[in-house]
Amino acid sequence: MKPAPFDYYAPASVDEALDILSEKGYDIKVLAGGQSLVPSMNFRLAQPPALLDLNNIPDLAYIKPAPDGGVVIGAMTRDSDVEHNPMVAERFPVILQAMPFIAHPQIRNRGTFGGAIAHADPAGHLPAVTLALNARYHIRSKNGDRWVGCDEFFLGPFTTAMEPDELLVEVEIPALPARTGTSYHQMARQAGAQALVGVAAVVTLDPGERVAAARIALLSVGETPVLAGRAAASLAGKLLTPETIEAAAEAAATVDTDPGGDIHCSPEYRRHLIRVLVAKSLEEAGERARGKRG
Amino acid sequence: MSELVKVQVTVNGTRYEHTVEPRMLLVDFIRHELGLTGTHVGCEHGVCGTCTILLDGKPVRSCLLFAPQANGHEIRTIEGLGTMDNLHPIQEAFREAHGLQCGFCTPGVIMSVLPFVEQNANPTEEEVREALDGNLCRCTGYQNIVQAVQLASEMVASRKAEAR
Incomplete structure (x- = not known):
């Protein structure tokens, strides 16, 4: 089991990488952590004629505080470095809650935060987590740069709003408002296996403990990570009670999503998991929001 | 065939320099080029873990890296632990x-x-x-x-x- 031959480019700077991308376009594939790309090349499911390896560009690996209380993560930051970063832990505990479900420690030592987002696997944890956190993605090409919000970024399975000459360079996660709680839950057949369903919830309460804002992102339920907009809207201005949570979970499972089945999971079981995991996440996020000062 | 690439790497304290095809997996480089067959090849898609090595001190799958990606880095394999007479x-x-x-x-x-x-x-x-x-x-x-x-x-x- 060996990959097909390819030309190998390993530039030392982003500018050099963008030059190569603009020249090769569709004929080159970006290699970040490689924890999804290399297996598919080993199986020859992917046979890119050339690879652009970003691993020699140290400038793309960093975790910086954003002035507003958010965080900016360089695209080539290893998952394990995000997982063990105290600032991320303090500001965005939901990222840490999701991390252990990303395959295995050895994979997280190599896999990158930006790579997972650019790969846009509908079963990926980080696309959904950053969607729940209302992140935006910084994209560069030889001709300039732009920011794309998470609501516009994911177009289909493994398909994003990026053009072939564009590179994801960093992810910006905005600060969470006061009285905001987050939660992450998923179900998989075994530790580290692909999630059958996953849910990231971000809930902000007003001083009277009514829901001021909610973002509920689901993975493995459609062609992209899915924002459960109707479920979130059903909670607006309401107290989080078993009844309102149940109604939101029902909306997530029946209105916001239309999950398919596969060898591991029937559509009915997937809907069941959406109900259970959305309810659990909302309850927990609500508790955490109430527990916070301010 | 794609252009050959030079790989300089330190494995268990010994420096090696080999020229390989970029598509050569790191685990195959370790086994076939360096003759260090203690690192095993299992599933070749990152699931089984038998090819795990330390790259700059961190455990990674050597079946999910290409050999040129180890250029300039330090690797530790099972051969770098104890000996038959003096186990780690x-x-x-x-x-x-x-x-x-x-x-x-x-x-x-x-x-x-x-x-x-x-x-x-x-x-x-x-x-x-x-x-x-x-x-x-x-x-x-x-x-x-x-x-x-x-x-x-x-x-x-x-x-x-x-x-x-």
């Missing part, structure tokens, strides 16, 4: 606790948990199982592997204490 404490612990049967997965298991064992003097069973979750073993049922890792943690910690 983690190897001693695996022998003592019978943490293996056929031995195929063992090099990957040991390289995966080596940094864990060095950093955790007294890990709980749950912590050990988490550290092991990226390695498949088809013989042992894991029970003895978990015990071997716990014993290894104790042994490494007590050697450190003795050395002080």
